[in-house]
Amino acid sequence: MTIKDVAERSGYAVGTVSRVLNGHPDVNEKTRAHILAVVEELGFKPNNHARSLKQHVSSGYSIIIKGDGNLLFAGILEKMQSHIKAAGRTVSIYYVDEHGDEVELAVQVCRDQKPLGILFLGGNRENFIRRFGDVSCPCVLVTTRADSLGFPNLSSVSTDDQEGAAQAMGYLLDAGHRRIGIIGGDSCVIAPEMGCNMSQMRLLGCQRAFLQRGLPFDAERQTVVSRYSMKGGYEAATALLDRWPEVSAILAMSDIMAIGALRAIHDRGLRVPEDISLIGYDGIKLAAYCVPRLATIRQDADQLSRRGVDILLSQMEGTRAVHEIVPFQLIPGESVRVLES
Amino acid sequence: MTIKDVAERSGYAVGTVSRVLNGHPDVNEKTRAHILAVVEELGFKPNNHARSLKQHVSSGYSIIIKGDGNLLFAGILEKMQSHIKAAGRTVSIYYVDEHGDEVELAVQVCRDQKPLGILFLGGNRENFIRRFGDVSCPCVLVTTRADSLGFPNLSSVSTDDQEGAAQAMGYLLDAGHRRIGIIGGDSCVIAPEMGCNMSQMRLLGCQRAFLQRGLPFDAERQTVVSRYSMKGGYEAATALLDRWPEVSAILAMSDIMAIGALRAIHDRGLRVPEDISLIGYDGIKLAAYCVPRLATIRQDADQLSRRGVDILLSQMEGTRAVHEIVPFQLIPGESVRVLES
DNA sequence: CTGAAAGCGCTTACAG
DNA sequence: CTGAAAGCGCTTACAG
Numbered sequence: 001m002t003i004k005d006v007a008e009r010s011g012y013a014v015g016t017v018s019r020v021l022n023g024h025p026d027v028n029e030k031t032r033a034h035i036l037a038v039v040e041e042l043g044f045k046p047n048n049h050a051r052s053l054k055q056h057v058s059s060g061y062s063i064i065i066k067g068d069g070n071l072l073f074a075g076i077l078e079k080m081q082s083h084i085k086a087a088g089r090t091v092s093i094y095y096v097d098e099h100g101d102e103v104e105l106a107v108q109v110c111r112d113q114k115p116l117g118i119l120f121l122g123g124n125r126e127n128f129i130r131r132f133g134d135v136s137c138p139c140v141l142v143t144t145r146a147d148s149l150g151f152p153n154l155s156s157v158s159t160d161d162q163e164g165a166a167q168a169m170g171y172l173l174d175a176g177h178r179r180i181g182i183i184g185g186d187s188c189v190i191a192p193e194m195g196c197n198m199s200q201m202r203l204l205g206c207q208r209a210f211l212q213r214g215l216p217f218d219a220e221r222q223t224v225v226s227r228y229s230m231k232g233g234y235e236a237a238t239a240l241l242d243r244w245p246e247v248s249a250i251l252a253m254s255d256i257m258a259i260g261a262l263r264a265i266h267d268r269g270l271r272v273p274e275d276i277s278l279i280g281y282d283g284i285k286l287a288a289y290c291v292p293r294l295a296t297i298r299q300d301a302d303q304l305s306r307r308g309v310d311i312l313l314s315q316m317e318g319t320r321a322v323h324e325i326v327p328f329q330l331i332p333g334e335s336v337r338v339l340e341s
Numbered sequence: 342m343t344i345k346d347v348a349e350r351s352g353y354a355v356g357t358v359s360r361v362l363n364g365h366p367d368v369n370e371k372t373r374a375h376i377l378a379v380v381e382e383l384g385f386k387p388n389n390h391a392r393s394l395k396q397h398v399s400s401g402y403s404i405i406i407k408g409d410g411n412l413l414f415a416g417i418l419e420k421m422q423s424h425i426k427a428a429g430r431t432v433s434i435y436y437v438d439e440h441g442d443e444v445e446l447a448v449q450v451c452r453d454q455k456p457l458g459i460l461f462l463g464g465n466r467e468n469f470i471r472r473f474g475d476v477s478c479p480c481v482l483v484t485t486r487a488d489s490l491g492f493p494n495l496s497s498v499s500t501d502d503q504e505g506a507a508q509a510m511g512y513l514l515d516a517g518h519r520r521i522g523i524i525g526g527d528s529c530v531i532a533p534e535m536g537c538n539m540s541q542m543r544l545l546g547c548q549r550a551f552l553q554r555g556l557p558f559d560a561e562r563q564t565v566v567s568r569y570s571m572k573g574g575y576e577a578a579t580a581l582l583d584r585w586p587e588v589s590a591i592l593a594m595s596d597i598m599a600i601g602a603l604r605a606i607h608d609r610g611l612r613v614p615e616d617i618s619l620i621g622y623d624g625i626k627l628a629a630y631c632v633p634r635l636a637t638i639r640q641d642a643d644q645l646s647r648r649g650v651d652i653l654l655s656q657m658e659g660t661r662a663v664h665e666i667v668p669f670q671l672i673p674g675e676s677v678r679v680l681e682s
Numbered sequence: 683c684t685g686a687a688a689g690c691g692c693t694t695a696c697a698g
Numbered sequence: 699c700t701g702a703a704a705g706c707g708c709t710t711a712c713a714g
Binding site (some may be wrong): 353354355356357360367368369372391393395396397539 | 683684685686687688689690691
Binding site (some may be wrong): 002003004014015018019021022047049050051052053054055136 | 690692693694698
């Protein structure tokens with residue numbers, strides 16, 4: 001079943017059939033209707049490989065996800081898929097390790113699949129600087145800002161990580177906590193050259209919450225670096241409690257780490273929130289099912305996915321990158337205790 | 342950069358280059374070495390679309406996942422991907438709703454991508470019976486048995502669901518529980534015509550555990566049907582507690598439902614395991630981080646993914662389907678209380 | 683063992 | 699508005 005069969009059956013040439021299939025405007029309405037009817041009748045589906053070979057791009061989009069156990073991304077991914085499908089396009093999904101190189105993978109995907117565009121779920125600044133010059137299709141980085149990178153084909157949709165972390169930290173501070181540990185991130189030092197990396201922005205937000213209230217902040221003392229996983233959160237919380245037993249609250253830079261921390265605190269014989277208060281980040285569904293229900297910063301997965309896809313679909317060769325910020329929401333939870341003053 | 346460039350640079354014809362690239366045996370060793378060197382030098386990568394157009398199949402595999410919030414599948418998926426990549430092949434991933442039609446999607450994927458083979462993570466018997474005749478590439482169904490379906494191109498790797506559920510239920514019974522509720526599945530009736538569907542097998546296993554101990558089992562009374570999600574588990578546990586307040590233990594057919602149940606029990610003002618004991622199924626990582634740590638049946642994600650991929654890679658046009666069972670493990674947890682007798 | 687050539691299914695200038 | 703033809707990058711009988 002090829003375009004040739006449709007041509008023969010309809011009495012037109014393959015070129016005309018192709019034009020109808022691709023929605024070219026310069027086709028007689030009657031011809032179009034007739035050919036479409038034959039396509040329908042025969043159940044003809046074009047061969048994507050042949051099309052891609054000629055057009056030098058495939059008809060599908062790709063999504064590259066950083067980190068596999070990331071439930072926030074899992075939720076966004078699901079929604080993105082249905083949006084892209086609703087637009088009549090196909091999607092391929094690729095995973096890369098939390099510490100892997102998503103841009104390297106993108107280069108490879110471009111070479112192998114020639115996608116119409118790529119959505120990145122998470123991304124690391126250094127990787128983009130090093131290698132993104134080699135990817136030429138339109139891309140959207142979701143959950144991390146990309147404006148300062150200045151690539152014309154790289155848009156972004158993200159949450160204001162600094163403000164989010166500032167509010168999360170502010171929530172703990174306003175509950176009376178002062179000895180507050182932080183787990184997550186790639187460095188416990190505030191390093192301006194790390195620029196817009198998500199973890200750095202969150203760390204900056206934590207700092208800001210302290211400084212705005214005239215309180216001292218010591219990043220190196222308060223922070224334990226951790227992978228964004230339950231195991232990472234467990235180990236980081238354990239390390240934190242070891243070296244700073246007086247800690248009264250912990251801010252985890254992701255809910256999934258917070259869940260690891262929850263267990264670690266429990267394994268110490270301590271309770272949340274009676275002994276240690278805890279706040280997460282992301283607002284995944286699981287946070288609401290935890291006992292105690294986890295306080296968190298909810299990123300708007302609906303908006304992030306919807307806008308990410310919309311922007312990508314509207315980007316063509318040559319349009320300008322756009323950078324959007326979507327609002328977040330502080331979700332109070334049972335995991336934070338208000339200290340008597 | 343095409344095969345033609347390699348041909349020109351090396352002084353051989355494109356046909357010869359193609360033969361080298363595809364590892365055909367009838368090429369002079371010197372020629373092969375020389376052409377390979379040129380390929381390396383030029384950094385040539387073949388165009389998959391052109392290859393697929395000629396060969397009528399792509400060079401990649403597809404994975405179809407049923408249900409998006411399934412953490413067991415997420416773990417298996419990750420491992421499968423790395424195995425397939427290690428074998429030098431590409432992978433595309435597709436999600437379908439828990440109640441969607443994975444076989445319909447497979448038919449579509451075959452048409453659009455012509456994959457070398459498909460791995461199904463989860464699958465529904467009825468869907469396979471209705472539509473699998475239209476997919477002709479080798480497939481492996483992972484986590485659900487497919488032997489009774491009798492398709493020559495459908496292998497399977499799975500856990501013995503009936504035995505797993507029997508042991509889980511046995512664990513509760515041996516702890517002294519008798520009023521045991523079950524959440525999950527597609528029907529609270531044991532219906533032989535539902536055949537090898539996973540939930541039915543697990544329900545049968547539950548029944549067997551009772552009968553083996555000479556205890557009565559009432560599927561309709563004890564079971565609440567539920568989606569395999571936290572929300573589903575929450576609602577099912579709530580419904581169960583409403584209609585049968587004397588229940589002393591709950592078996593959830595997945596850990597993720599168990600987590601929903603945990604919260605539902607808590608919201609009733611009851612505690613696990615003091616008031617209600619709870620056991621899950623799947624053995625996802627999260628189960629070990631719950632407070633209390635969740636008792637569960639651990640499916641061996643390593644084996645399931647490894648064997649699934651190995652079987653698929655070894656299947657060619659015409660080889661026979663194979664059906665493997667991999668062992669599981671009962672993981673005791675803090676969520677089950679031993680009743681005094 | 684290697685080359686020349688046909689052809690996979692489609693798109694798109696180029697004529698008309 | 700439509701047709702005839704070239705060509706996308708590759709593979710594979712077919713000769714030699």
